[in-house]
Amino acid sequence: MSEDQLIFGRHPIEEALQNSPDKIEKIYLKDSAGGGLSKIITLASENRIPVQRVPGKRLFDLVGPVNDQGVVAQVSMVTYLELEEWLETTDVGTNPVLIALDELEDVANFGAILRTAAAAGIDGVMVPKHRQAPVNATVFKTSAGTAGRIPIIRVTNTNQAIMKLKDAGFWVGGLDARAKTTIWQQNLDLPLVVIVGSEDKGIRKKTLDHCDFTLSLPMQHDVESLNASVTAALLCYEIVRQKQPKGK
Numbered sequence: 001m002s003e004d005q006l007i008f009g010r011h012p013i014e015e016a017l018q019n020s021p022d023k024i025e026k027i028y029l030k031d032s033a034g035g036g037l038s039k040i041i042t043l044a045s046e047n048r049i050p051v052q053r054v055p056g057k058r059l060f061d062l063v064g065p066v067n068d069q070g071v072v073a074q075v076s077m078v079t080y081l082e083l084e085e086w087l088e089t090t091d092v093g094t095n096p097v098l099i100a101l102d103e104l105e106d107v108a109n110f111g112a113i114l115r116t117a118a119a120a121g122i123d124g125v126m127v128p129k130h131r132q133a134p135v136n137a138t139v140f141k142t143s144a145g146t147a148g149r150i151p152i153i154r155v156t157n158t159n160q161a162i163m164k165l166k167d168a169g170f171w172v173g174g175l176d177a178r179a180k181t182t183i184w185q186q187n188l189d190l191p192l193v194v195i196v197g198s199e200d201k202g203i204r205k206k207t208l209d210h211c212d213f214t215l216s217l218p219m220q221h222d223v224e225s226l227n228a229s230v231t232a233a234l235l236c237y238e239i240v241r242q243k244q245p246k247g248k
Contacts, residue, residue: 005075008059008068010036016073017043022154025074027051030059033070040071048129048156080154083161086124092169092191096123097239102158102207103131103198104228112229113196117150120236124151126193128158162210165193171212174203175231179214183235186215189242196232 007013016024017040027044029037031053044051059068090096099117104110104127117125155161162172173186174195195211197203208214217231226234 006063006072007075008063008066008072010040010069010071013040013071013073014043016075017047017049021047021049022080023076024049025076028054028059028062028072028074030054030056030068030070032056036069037071050130078152081124081151083126083153083155083164086151086153087164087168090123095189095191095243097188098122098124098126098153098165098170098193099232099236100126100158100162100193100195101128101132102195102203103128103201104196105131105198106228109227109229113232114150114152116229116233116236120240122150122236122239124153126153126155126158126161129154129156159207159210162193162195162207166210172210174208174211174214175216175235176203176208176214177216177219179216181213181215182218183215183238186213187242188239192239194232194235194239196228198228 007016013024013027021043024044024047027040027049029041029051041051056070059070059072062072099113099122101110101113104113110132114125116122153161166172168191170191170193172193172195173188175197194215195203195207197207203211215235217226217234
């Protein structure tokens with residue numbers, strides 16, 4: 001897929017907001033548009049969908065010479081799962097693994113994590129609805145098309161979702177450069193949620209407080225950290241290694 005999925009025009013976007021708001025990632029409004037877009041703004045607000053005012057040229061760059069009526073919406077390229085839906089089809093007794101992204105906004109990192117998670121047999125990736133890179137064309141390209149092959153669970157509140165997962169029998173670990181325990185020292189062959197933080201701030205403190213343990217990679221030559229996708233990849237394959245039958 002080479003381009004983002006976009007819809008334009010007031011009526012199509014109103015219909016999408018009324019019938020499938022979960023598929024709308026973001027709405028772009030022409031900054032000089034009048035009051036005819038008030039219904040779209042209201043529906044977007046009710047569904048907590050971000051709205052950005054942009055110059056008319058930005059809309060032209062997105063959809064070209066069409067009658068956009070001052071509004072363009074970016075539509076998700078995958079179908080997200082609800083956490084409850086994923087839990088209903090997941091056997092905790094098999095030690096499933098969920099990678100939880102905590103406001104990861106770099107689309108290239110997101111795509112790379114999806115690709116690695118799919119390749120390593122991770123059972124799902126959980127993302128927040130807000131402050132999270134969307135599954136757009138760049139994510140699909142970086143993931144080499146694997147974005148649609150692994151369950152992506154989208155939640156409104158990460159911390160509440162973590163508590164539900166704990167209640168369901170999961171242990172929660174967080175990747176934190178300050179952690180004393182490395183990924184090789186921790187038992188990872190258990191029902192597991194691993195949280196990967198944002199590129200600049202890491203895991204938010206409130207979310208970190210919900211972790212049962214934190215994990216790091218040992219660093220040499222004064223290297224402070226690796227980027228999120230590289231760290232997640234090393235973790236995923238340490239999980240794979242620990243799950244291998246002894247002697248193989």
